[in-house]
Amino acid sequence: PHPSALSLSPSSLSVDMVGLQRQIDELAAFSDTPAPSVTRILYSEKDVLARSYIKSLMEEAGLSVREDAVGNIFGRWNGAEAGLAAVATGSHIDAIPYSGKYDGVVGVLGALEAMRVLRRSGFQPRRSLEVIMFTSEEPTRFGISCLGSRLLAGIEAVANALKHVVDGQNNSFFDAAKGAGYDVHQEDLSNMFLTKESYSAFLELHIEQGPILEQEGVSIGIVTAIAAPASIKVEFEGNGGHAGAVLMPARNDAGLAAAELALAVEKHVMESGSIDTVGTVGILELHPGAINSIPSKSHLEIDTRDIDEKRRNTVIEKIQQSATRIAKARGVKLSQFEIVNQDPPALCEGSIINAMEVASQHLNLTHKLMISRAYHDSLFMARVSPMGMIFIPCYKGYSHKPEEYASIEDIANGVKVLALTLAKLSLD
């Protein structure tokens, strides 16, 4: 009979905290902005360097490494019954501009360390264990969030969108991929899609990106659901003109239309009736962007989420109505209103939640059930596999900014819960 995962005594699970911290710091150095910020954009030169760093760590950890057409990287520890569906865990290493060094990274480097912890404890996997580093969880370069995991989940809309997306410098996705060494073509995408038999479970270790665990002094968050994200691209066009010569009644200012819509987003979110509804205008660009030129074009990108999909969709409808009303009232053209993604929430698998609770108890770690307000690759892996997430506290809940921080002790706790949960699921 297989040794139960729980025969792994807490003391036999030793995390190499010094080594793990060093890897986190080394990875953070692959950045286009100065420390303590991290900027690592899909297929950039720094991303390519970081990818080879991850591949070398996977090889050193004794995993067999492969990459798919768009650069999702897989490191596999073959189990005794390697023909069974494997247990997978992973996250991302791309980082939005001027962000931190823990978002995503904890779930990739921490997963590799969980493999080492199990190997050091003498554990023998029955189902293979696989670490996945997803290509581009952040939407930064092409406006598509969770690009790698959406493709693995077989979302055709993304495969189609890649035909025509371009980045800020007008590079196509395929040109950017080729520049990073991925000679991928449209027809390669569909054979990336996973089947429901690919994995028996998918787990992700991640910083909470919220203040609850730290405030309540709880060591481990066990996620029950991931909120439903959506993003919208909007453009207004007006006549522009001379800031001095064109009198106010004659203006149709695309910039003011954008400003009014941004405030409308806040209004519609606040009137949703729930604290769980959020909305953000993180990108607002004015063209031509000269102090004495009336904006002739404005471009906004809106991010709105809720754990209740219907409530979130109502907000999107109201935003669309406001955009149309504002354009008419100001005599500007609503030249674009594109819902880029409008995803359902994902529920975590009960048996995985349970395994994480048992692992936390076994390790004497305080833990609590909670939702994830941030999205993750897990949101899409949930479409092809039972999914679970482990959160660890982060400093004041900060994320997506250079002050993002998680202590190596908290990271080690997360690694141990992940290791025990992987071991249990591998023996199932």
Ligand code: HGY
């Ligand atoms: O925006 C998010 O929720 C994720 O951290 N990229």
Ligand code: MN
């Ligand atoms: Mn993020």
Ligand code: MN
């Ligand atoms: Mn993340």
Ligand code: MN
């Ligand atoms: Mn080619």
